[in-house]
Amino acid sequence: xxxxxxxxxxxxxxxxxxxxxxxxxxxxxxxxxxxxxxxxxxxxxxxxxxxxxxxxxxxxxxxxxxxxxxxxxxxxxxxxxxxxxxxxxxxxxxxxxxxxxxxxxxxxxxxxxxxxxxxxxxxxxxxxxxxxxxxxxxxxxxxxxxxxxxxxxxxxxxxxxxxxxxxxxxxxxxxxxxxxxxxxxxxxx
Numbered sequence: 001x002x003x004x005x006x007x008x009x010x011x012x013x014x015x016x017x018x019x020x021x022x023x024x025x026x027x028x029x030x031x032x033x034x035x036x037x038x039x040x041x042x043x044x045x046x047x048x049x050x051x052x053x054x055x056x057x058x059x060x061x062x063x064x065x066x067x068x069x070x071x072x073x074x075x076x077x078x079x080x081x082x083x084x085x086x087x088x089x090x091x092x093x094x095x096x097x098x099x100x101x102x103x104x105x106x107x108x109x110x111x112x113x114x115x116x117x118x119x120x121x122x123x124x125x126x127x128x129x130x131x132x133x134x135x136x137x138x139x140x141x142x143x144x145x146x147x148x149x150x151x152x153x154x155x156x157x158x159x160x161x162x163x164x165x166x167x168x169x170x171x172x173x174x175x176x177x178x179x180x181x182x183x184x185x186x187x188x189x
Contacts, residue, residue, distance in 0.1 A: 015174070016092050019167045023096060024084040026163060030156045031082065035075030037148060041068025059137025067145040089171055096164040103157035110153055113146030 045065030124135030
């Protein structure tokens with residue numbers, strides 16, 4: 001019986017590795033997309049900013065460059081924080097909850113970015129500003145960035161939530177634990 005429990009627990013540990021690898025790969029792919037978007041925005045932004053004669057376009061490209069740098073920086077931080085390590089049940093579940101929460105909160109922030117861009121555009125259009133072209137250009141760029149990021153974060157949340165649901169179902173069906181030294185049985189009352 002003990003041999004069966006130990007081999008079952010080892011198989012469960014291997015399954016947790018599979019779930020953790022799926023989370024790692026999903027996040028890594030997302031950071032590659034975000035980093036590519038950031039680099040593209042830097043390139044297009046700098047080219048447009050330096051070639052614009054002024055007006056809304058100059059400020060649109062200026063803000064696009066700034067957002068590109070921020071997105072690229074966020075992707076780099078995401079890469080460095082995304083470690084593929086061996087975790088037990090609790091660690092796996094906590095890491096999964098954390099990444100889901102990050103993308104959900106980010107999606108909420110993206111809606112705020114879009115709203116901020118709309119406010120800037122509105123203020124630029126009413127003509128009461130000392131630099132309405134700047135407000136309109138910045139507003140348009142922030143709306144574009146917010147829309148992309150909302151799509152990105154929503155997609156990432158969906159992918160991570162899908163992985164997390166599989167992990168949660170697996171953990172509910174597999175009550176035996178093994179951390180390399182001890183074997184345990186979880187019994188839900």
